Ligand code: ADP
């Protein structure tokens with residue numbers, strides 16, 4: 437059980453089974469310090485289960501996780517909370533707490549012996565709020581905010597925790613295009629400052645644009661892992677999502693994925709239309725020099 441100091445997360449042969457479902461079926465991968473990693477794959481492929489194993493919410497039946505050189509099984513919750521912070525896809529039901537108090541809760545692993553925060557805790561919380569652009573509504577209640585604002589508050593709370601690793605489940609779900617870009621840009625900036633980020637997400641085009649690396653899951657297995665431009669191809673999109681697409685490099689935008697139709701026709705398109713679209717997509721691919729392999 438060794439890993440180089442460059443590697444902050446090492447997962448080896450990880451297995452997690454619910455009663456009748458093999459949700460993670462022998463996952464192996466590594467993440468380096470300061471990498472922004474997109475965890476992608478269809479619904480049910482195991483993304484949330486993996487994040488729950490990494491945050492010790494679930495105990496895997498097999499394999500192991502090394503986090504910053506420590507065997508995760510041996511870390512106490514408090515030790516763990518100094519290494520990783522979690523931003524779940526759904527937020528707590530009790531929304532009657534103010535924004536500043538929510539972010540201050542992120543300081544709990546650092547409170548020593550008593551609950552009340554000191555000036556340093558407050559300063560760190562305020563800095564995190566500035567960074568995520570939420571200081572303007574510090575005294576408002578969580579329940580009063582829009583999804584995008586809430587998401588930013590929860591990331592600020594995770595940041596206040598001063599963890600080295602952020603585990604984020606669907607950071608841009610439910611957000612409009614502007615907020616999606618804003619959150620991704622903020623996460624990119626945090627990674628540039630040295631925070632390691634693992635974000636489960638469905639928005640492939642955003643993952644390709646902002647992430648250093650993608651881990652692609654299918655039925656609880658890693659089917660690809662590497663730089664987005666090396667990993668994402670038409671064949672991969674079809675194999676993993678069952679979707680025909682054009683994957684193309686555009687000078688102003690980098691790699692983009694344009695979905696065309698489900699490979700099995702999805703029941704939505706008639707055979708003739710589907711065949712026509714496939715021929716058109718092949719022509720377009722040839723014209724634009726798309727990434728097929
Ligand atoms: P993702 O986040 O990629 O959508 P999940 O990790 O939520 O995938 O789910 C992986 C698999 O485990 C799916 O087949 C899902 O149905 C199953 N699963 C998830 N949560 C539970 C649960 N609490 N009990 C039983 N099966 C579950």
Ligand code: MG
Nearest residue numbers: 483484485636
């Ligand atoms: Mg999920």
